[in-house]
Amino acid sequence: MTKTMEAPAKAKTGKANHSTIQRRLIPAYIFLIIVSFLSVFPLLWMISAATNTSLDVARGKIMFGSYALENFKNLITQQNLWGAMKNSFVYSIVQTVASLFICSLAGFGFELYHDKGKDRLFGILLLAMMVPQVATMVPLFKMMSQMGLLNTVWGFILPSLSTPFLIMMFRQNSRNFPLDLMQAARIDGLSEIGIFFRMYVPIMRSTYAAAAVITFMNAWNAYLWPKVVLNQADAQTMPMLIANLSAGYSIDYGVLMMGVLFCSIPTMIVFFILQKQFAEGITGAVK
Known part of the structure; x- marks a missing residue:
């Protein structure tokens, strides 16, 4: 009877620890997402600039255009x-x-x-x-x-x-x-x-x-x-x-x-x- 009661308790404890670890990793995930975006942004800007006019590129337009x-x-x-x-x-x-x-x-x-x-x-x-x-x-x-x-x-x-x-x-x-x-x-x-x-x-x-x-x-x-x-x-x-x-x-x-x-x-x-x-x-x- 005691072993039967301990199993659900251990399962709940394991789930709680797992969720705690995931919450602690949230700042790391946010940091990695920001760094990934900064790394990919020059490539995205290059592709976007290739689809815009020279004036739009000089003005700093980031969105994709129709001038490709x-x-x-x-x-x-x-x-x-x-x-x-x-x-x-x-x-x-x-x-x-x-x-x-x-x-x-x-x-x-x-x-x-x-x-x-x-x-x-x-x-x-x-x-x-x-x-x-x-x-x-x-x-x-x-x-x-x-x-x-x-x-x-x-x-x-x-x-x-x-x-x-x-x-x-x-x-x-x-x-x-x-x-x-x-x-x-x-x-x-x-x-x-x-x-x-x-x-x-x-x-x-x-x-x-x-x-x-x-x-x-x-x-x-x-x-x-x-x-x-x-x-x-x-x-x-x-x-x-x-x-x-x-x-x-x-x-x-x-x-x-x-x-x-x-x-x-x-x-x-x-x-x-x-x-x-x-x-x-x-x-x-x-x-």
């Missing part, structure tokens, strides 16, 4: 939108694929093969992260000019083809790669190249996804180096197109925001598709 089609037409007539989108896609995809291959191969070698001088070489490589890009701009431009690579995809991607950050990222995550698996593959007669392509690449796919997101975004949003090496109108990228829209005495803010919206869509799509793998790759998860 006109802004899109003006953007197409003023700038080579599709050509810039094509160039950005080609440059970014080629740089992403080439960088992933080279940097992952370097990280694979630095971590999984033993040599007395590799740590010294890696330390020298990390020193390159401290050299600002502006310091190498002039010699790089002279090199690309002498090689005839101005206004080409290779002139765009060669300076960023191998970055110390990506090599370090692959090396750090390669520490979770099972060495016993490599030794078993060697016993079975698999070559070192076969181990890299058939075992290392599939197991490290989370790291590849994170590196792909970082490299694609950096290549897509690059402005300074493309501005130097791509000096023809038919070779411009999306950031260069937006810079052209913001130049001059009279700026159409509606058209400018429409261009920014088109420039932001590809990177948002890539991140949303690979966000789970991105989080796993950043934390060093190995499948």
Whole structure:
């Protein structure tokens, strides 16, 4: 009888504690909602500004308008939108694929093969992260000019083809790669190249996804180096197109925001598709 009476009492006590915890979490939820709104507001304002006239944007109108089609037409007539989108896609995809291959191969070698001088070489490589890009701009431009690579995809991607950050990222995550698996593959007669392509690449796919997101975004949003090496109108990228829209005495803010919206869509799509793998790759998860 006593046990029968204690059960409802414990249930009521548990419900009371649960409701108390929920009430205590209300300020935290309110804070998170406010922070989330502040984080999303610039994106919402960008989309809203792309649907309004330049005068409405200058006045600070936040509500969505009905001028999106006109802004899109003006953007197409003023700038080579599709050509810039094509160039950005080609440059970014080629740089992403080439960088992933080279940097992952370097990280694979630095971590999984033993040599007395590799740590010294890696330390020298990390020193390159401290050299600002502006310091190498002039010699790089002279090199690309002498090689005839101005206004080409290779002139765009060669300076960023191998970055110390990506090599370090692959090396750090390669520490979770099972060495016993490599030794078993060697016993079975698999070559070192076969181990890299058939075992290392599939197991490290989370790291590849994170590196792909970082490299694609950096290549897509690059402005300074493309501005130097791509000096023809038919070779411009999306950031260069937006810079052209913001130049001059009279700026159409509606058209400018429409261009920014088109420039932001590809990177948002890539991140949303690979966000789970991105989080796993950043934390060093190995499948």
